[in-house]
Amino acid sequence: MYKCALILAAGQGTRIKSNLPKVLHKVCGKEMVNHVIDTMRKAEIDDINVIIGKGAELVKEKTASRNISYSLQEEQLGTGHAVKCAVDFLKGKKGVVGVFAGDAPLIKPETIQKLFETHYKNNNEATLLSSIVQDPTGYGRVVRDGEEVLKIVEHKDCTEEELKINEMNAAIYCFDIESLLNSLEKLSNDNKQGEYYLTDVIGILKNEGKRVGALSIDYEETIGVNSRVQLSEAENILRKRINNRHMENGVKLIDPNSTYIGDDVEIGRDTVIYPGNVIEGNTKIGENVVLYPNSRISNSTISNNVEIQSSVIIDSKIGEGTTVGPFAYIRPESVIGNNARIGDFVEIKKSNIGDNTKVSHLTYIGDANVGENCNFGCGTVVVNYDGKKKHTTTIGNNSFIGCNTNLVSPVTVEDNTYIAAGSTIVNDVKKGELAIARSKQRNIEGWVDKKGLTNK
Structure with missing residues (x-):
């Protein structure tokens, strides 16, 4: 059966106190709305419509790579109104639509799949997610008759008996599309807030x-983010979930509480990660890697048997058996x-x-192809920028670059060459040559005394 999803992402989120739309705040390195979209994909929902409003263009920009469609809610007049804004997306479709919140990033793919399965199995027109909580104060109560839901009652409207119910509405739903469209036409905003409620x-x-049915799930999955405090709570929950997943797959985390791994990161078994590491984006780390404390790795590939110490690696690839750091900076591409x-205080761009190849310390290599x-040697600089353009340097195999060398791009140093320490190379060096590009040393006898610079 056809299924699709709506994601409510139109609100600014006043309580989070930010100029950034609430759904774009990140949890474990990824925007909340993108967490929800990616979870939909893992649950095999391909047709996704995001309902946008405040900061619409920015939300579209940050979700553009997700292959989704959008509906615009210009005024925020309640959750029912938000779904009404997506009527054009739903018209003509037959099947089931899920309605999710863009600020609830902790829902799991298997829970979404179970929601749809429950909906189909029980022939429901609507199925909602709920949770059993000790203190449901402030939440809408789910009033049931066995498996069937009779109604949802907001806390302020509950009777004394209904207040005793500890099953709360999680505000995540599954509807028969045609039934939802018919019901949206009958929605009223005749209430104190003048809003339409789903x-x-x-x-x-x-x-x-x-x-109408309900599926009760772990409350943790339903948590929405409305403040910075809740954002931090969601971060902690998801970080623990991610770290546990990697440990279960054979990764050793010395201190999971101080290890920060993005949701899309892949890590091979027998890799050891020390505290203070931040691993982001679509990073892939191989097996038997050791990440000593305090590195940042983003959107990079780290091959097997690599050791990294206190370094930054961005949009790059590290080959097998290589060591990086401490305090190296591997820039994009x-x-x-x-x-x-790649040793201490080395920058590669x-x-x-x-x-x-060994680049052991205090060296900058930019826009270069090295064999x-x-x-x-220490203190080598590839001088790749002439003030207007970047130029390329090529260095062949088996070359030795002496300490404090400047390679002024564009220049080619061929195979099996030596560069003498302290040289500034502006011309190509042919295979087998030694290049020396420095002034002859002069020692001027008596100069210090003559200048009166002797320390007494």
Whole structure:
């Protein structure tokens, strides 16, 4: 049967006190609305419509890669009104639609699948998610008759008996599309707030004799984010969930409470991660990797048997058996080969570094292609910028670059070459040559005394 999803993402979120739309605040490195979208995909829901309002263009920009459609809610007049704004998306469709909140990022794919399965199995016109909580104060109560839901009663409207009910409405729903469209036409805003509530659809369906069911789930999955405090709580829950998943898959986290791993990160077994590491985006880490404390790795590939110490690696690839750091900076579009050494205070920018090459300390390599088995002395700089344009330097295999060398791009250093320490290279160096580009040393006898600079 056809299924689709609506994600409510139109509110600004006044309690979160931010100029950024609430659904764009990140949890474990990803915007909340993108967490929900990605969870829909994992639950095999392909047709997704996001209802946007406040900060609509920014929300569209941040979700553009997700292959979704949008509906616009120009005024925020309640959850029912938000769904009414997506009528054009729903018209002509037959099947089931799920309605989810863009600020509730903790829902699991298997829960979504179970929601739809429960809806189909019981031939419901609507199925809602609920939770059993010790203190349901402030939440709408789910009034049942066995498996069937009779109504949802807001806390302020509950009778004394209804206040004793501890099953709360999670505000996540599954509807027969045609039944939902018919009910939306009958929604009223005749209430103190002058808003249209999606919960009223449940009452409309029940009055028409339609079947409404509920699936009770863990309260943790239903948590919505309305404040910075709740944002932090969601972060802690999801971080623990992510870290536990990796440990169950064979990754050793020395201190999970101080390890920060994004939801889309992949890590191989027998990798060891020390405290203070931040691993973000679509990073893929291989097996038997050791991440010593305090590195940041974003959207990068780390191959097997790599060691990284206190370094930053962004949009790059590190080959097998390579060591990085401490205090190295691997900038975007860099590829480091196998069994290489990138040492302390080394910066690599948009460069390829060959297998077995050593860049041990205090060196900058930018816009360069470096061969295999090269050795860079301390203080080498690839001078890649002339003030207007970036230029490329090429260094062949088995080259030795002496300490304090400047390679002024564009320049080519061929295979099996040596650069003498302290040289500034502006011309190509041919295969097998030694390049020396420095002034001859002069020692001027008696100069210090003559200038009166002797310390007494």
